[in-house]
Amino acid sequence: MSHHISTLPTLLSVAGALLVLTFLTVAVTWINIPEPFNVIVAITIAVVKATAVAMFFMNLYWDSKFNSVVFLLSILFLTIFVVITLLDTLFREGGLPVY
Amino acid sequence: MNRIIEYMLPPQRSTTASDVDSLFTFINVSGFILFMGIMITILIFVIKYRRKSEDDVTPVITHNSILEVAWTVIPIILILIVFSWGFRGYLTLTSPPANAYEIHVSAASWLWQFQYEGGGSTMNEVYVPVDRPVKFIMSSEDVIHSLAIPDFRIKMDVLPNRYTTTWFQATETGESILYCTEYCGTGHSEMLATVHVLSAEDFEEWLETGLEVDEDMPLADVGEQTFTSAGCNACHSLDGTDRVGPSLLNLFGSDRELVDGSVVVADEDYIRRSLIDPQAEVTAGYPANMPSYSGRLNERQIDGLIAFIKELQD
Amino acid sequence: MADSSQKTLRIREFPIDENPGHTYLNHEKGILSWLFTVDHKRIGLLYLGSVILFFFVGGMLALLLRTELLTPAQSIVDADTYNQIFTLHGAIMIFLFIIPSIPAALGNFFLPMMIGAKDVAFPRLNLASWWIYIFGALFALYSIITGAVDTGWTFYTPYSTQTGTSVVSMTLAVFILGFSSILTGLNFIVTLHKLRSPGLSWSKMPLFLWSLYATAVIQILATPILAITVLLLAMERILGIGIFDPSLGGDPVLFQHFFWFYSHPAVYIMIVPAFGIISELISTYSRKTIFGYWAIALSSLAIAFIGFLVWGHHMFVSGQSELSSVVFSFLTFFVGVPTGIKIFNWVATMYKGSIDLKTPMLYALAFLFLFTIGGLTGIMIGALSINVHLHDTYYIVAHFHYVMMGGTVIAMLGGLHHWWPKMTGKMYNEFWGRITCGVIFLSFNMTFLPQFIMGSQGMPRRYFNYVDQFQGLHQFSTIGSYLLGVGFVMMAVYLLWSLFKGPKAPSNPWKARSLEWMTSSPPTHHNFEYTPVILHGPYDHHKPMKEFRMGVAEESESPDVIEIDKDPA
Amino acid sequence: MANQSVATEKKSHLQHHFVDEDQQFESSKMGMWIFLVTEVLMFGGLFVAYIIYRAWHPDLFYEAAQELDVALGATNTVVLIASSLTIALAIRAVQLDKIKAAINYMAATILLAGTFMVIKYFEYMDKFGKGIYPGESYTYDGLEHEMAANFFSIYYMMTGLHGIHVVIGMVLIGWMIIKAKKGLVHSGYYTPVENTGLFWHLVDIIWIFLFPLLYLID
Ligand code: HEA
Ligand code: HEA
């Protein structure tokens, strides 16, 4: 298997994109987006940034697909953890735990 | 089979118990049949196909679709039955009727306190009417406890930061045992209480009179009674042996060394303070985990305890 | 998947050395050559020795527990000591014994051999994982010395944040042990993906390896959550961060979610490797192709996956929302389906076999008996309304001993006997092996069957004192546990005897078909003298034994043709 | 698949149980990815705590986040992105056998990581100065919310664990510089550098999520 060597333009443009997105994620807080869309926007931008890092800095794009599967598994199981736990914490009869 | 299962389970003393028990029986019986089926098949195979010679040749059988579908589908059907049955029972167990008689339960390491609608309270004993739904509204003062009454087939954790509830409707008068089933430390296995199921009239009568104290009883006797009813015996012995807390024998009048090094004399006032605000003066060598009895004991009971402890000299 | 199109091999039979002079055992000498070995076989033995040691420690603690429970009131220890003993018994048995037991000991030894590799992918990491394990064990020991722990192995908050015992060092021990477990899992996954011999496709992998693969996946995905849980718990005690402690605004039920998100999948870390061993045993001692290879292989993965969705069945009465209780109960039952598929496939494998009731096969049958009881009672307590009655009673204690002791430990003993000749090069005494298996089987049932009855009657667990009503059953159980101890002493005696005085083992005493038997007993330092090429499946019992000698390749000088050199000159 | 080959020739860094360099490289990388999975899940536990508490107390998160300095957080984000770039360039340089350049890029990465830690240090000190400590030692009274301390506990746990990873990353990169100086890595064998890079990028990715979740709540 030949090793992938990233070209300079790729690396630089990915970094550039990341910087732009960082600016964007701060910038959207200046305009007031209502709950819960502000969170959604922030997370979407973060996901895009993370994907860019994973694909081009971490070479997943060129790598064996198995490694991508491995990485996605971690996200999948984290999601399972969050969603099922929320099934409890959001639906408790007594409401919020009191302090 | 029924006899065995009856032997296995405690008596059914609540309206919900019989449904739980039927499901218990159903799983036991169907599980037993399934289990015996598997074991007998194995036994037959072991006998029939035991090795006859070193060069036995065995056939290649890698799958059999009918069988495989069968042993996938039949268990799925069984579990769906079991799930929905258990689910139905659980719905009943978690939906107290609106007209239930409410008792507030407060758990602390390691005692149970029950407060009735009228305002009175009991410790480690709870009196409930028969044939009438009773709802426990529970909270804990420290760690998690769990209230379980096997005769009623109920159990619910008691949490320190919010209220949890459970309910039952007793079907016969008598006494049942109440356990703490969430591990809560040293006295966990002694955190028991008795459930007294009374007939409707007896219960009304008890509410009238039972919560009151006998005015004529000598103070020291009141103290002796309180000592067990308030659960002091979980932590204090009367014969000089150490439990969680120091023994109360010869306590009165002695010098007590506290964790901060100071020494106080165990007089009436000191004992009162030990009950109302135990954490303020902690005796050296013991954990600071005695619960506060402020609001749990009335004046007469406290006086009684003091009188009782005073007499404990040998 | 052998891509013979690109690389070509000359395959030739080579005789197995029945009297190897040079083996992994005498390859190097001295204690240091063991402690710092990177040979997976020696690391496997290091692990085996350590887990057996901790099993004995945990077992002695169990006998203490049982002795205390002879009488309803105090018998030999006081309440606090009792609480510490069951905590240590649980924690040692879980974290120091059963989690590393099969994968790290037998798995380490046989995984590379079964795929014809010389070692695991990262030998030094493998050694590191053993050292980390020992380090974690020392930490656990340290917390015992500095005041023990009395929280139960579940560390529930807020009790664990308030008790005066050394919880912090114990949680750190668990953290470290988790690390060791992760490294083993990581190593196995990479090894299975990258180091299989030519011809050893996924469909020719022994089922033991499939089960180790599924286990490794769980180890990777669940253990990090345990790590962060115990870390947060330690921080709760050190800094009072108030995530789990209600007196600081935290939520104790959230702790239980964190804990069981690991600890439920962990029960499949314990049992799935045992399933793998059973597949090997049943097929070998029935001399028959395994029934439903893919069903068994994939059901391990299915169990691993579903196992992640059901953790809340430990929390039905904890105060979690009713909605989640219902969802958890529903999902819980679905683990039973793939597990059942395995059981039925094993039984079907025995059909028309040539069954020989050697000691390992007896253990396999004992496993089928005990684990099925344990599993079916799991279904019982998974049912919501029944769980309310049975939660935290001895019924639960009986359930998990049936699956862990009756399942995993019994399977591990079966595997130990099965592979004993290969590991040590010595045969044990078959007669005593069978007798001991019988003793353990009977006394195990004597110990834990009464606990089902006690639990149904309402006897709560973690009880130092109990109401008089249960005394008879408790005493029966205690006597059973002593007999269990006798059983293990018997085993220790005949195994040690075999080590020193036992007859020499042939390379393949059971006529098994998988690869680890195609080399000498004990194996040489590099497992195989030549790179094996796999032409047959691991369960091809219908093919004559002599064909199996062939799947071994010699490195070819002129790589242009496949030669199958049937009769060696 | 690479594992099917039977090569005879052995090269310098090849361990005896591997067949060839490719197999060894691929194995190490797969091992690293699996390790990263465990890292993601470990941090994931904290994210779960974060999500649960935010769902319970949205007002708390809104209020308490005002105490965090967006400018510093954003600067740190940029710093980490830059460091991700330099480490990627370092790997590229090793692949092209430009060892000198690689060392410089790695040194730059360490420098950027150091910058990150220094900024973090000032942020922490600023908080400590106000009495915003993790957990029970919290004494700040500028926030109304009764659970303000809990927010900062989560904040300190997340950034603290991340900070520890930054430090580990710095050590690893430092070690790679030593390796490079000794000539132990080159285009034919650069597995450790590659894996260190993967680790470093993960640290970056985690920060990419921490930044909006902790600082940008409005
Ligand atoms: C090796 C470990 C192991 C294994 C494999 C299992 C397997 C299972 N366990 Fe168990 N369990 C524990 C270890 C284990 N458990 C431990 C340690 C605890 C207590 C922890 C503590 O609190 O300290 C516990 C507690 C526990 C509880 C919580 C009890 C409580 O505290 O209230 C529950 C509830 O659902 C449960 C269920 C199950 C189920 C459904 C399975 C299933 O996987 C079983 C599947 C198997 C079968 C079903 C049998 C074979 C199948 C057939 C013969 C086919 C036919 C089947 C059907 C018709 C369904 N277990
Ligand atoms: C792998 C897991 C595992 C194993 C194998 C065992 C094995 C045993 N366990 Fe344990 N157990 C747990 C895991 C395990 N346990 C867990 C997780 C808990 C819950 C803890 C908690 O609540 O936090 C528990 C709790 C538990 C309790 C409940 C305590 C309580 O709730 O109050 C009891 C009580 O009977 C018990 C008994 C036993 C017995 C008799 C054995 C026997 O099978 C042991 C057999 C082994 C030996 C006997 C030792 C070997 C032999 C010798 C050392 C030779 C010397 C012997 C003689 C000279 C006689 N265990």
Ligand code: CUA
């Ligand atoms: Cu209260 Cu156990």
Ligand SMILES: [Cu+2]
């Ligand atoms: Cu479970």
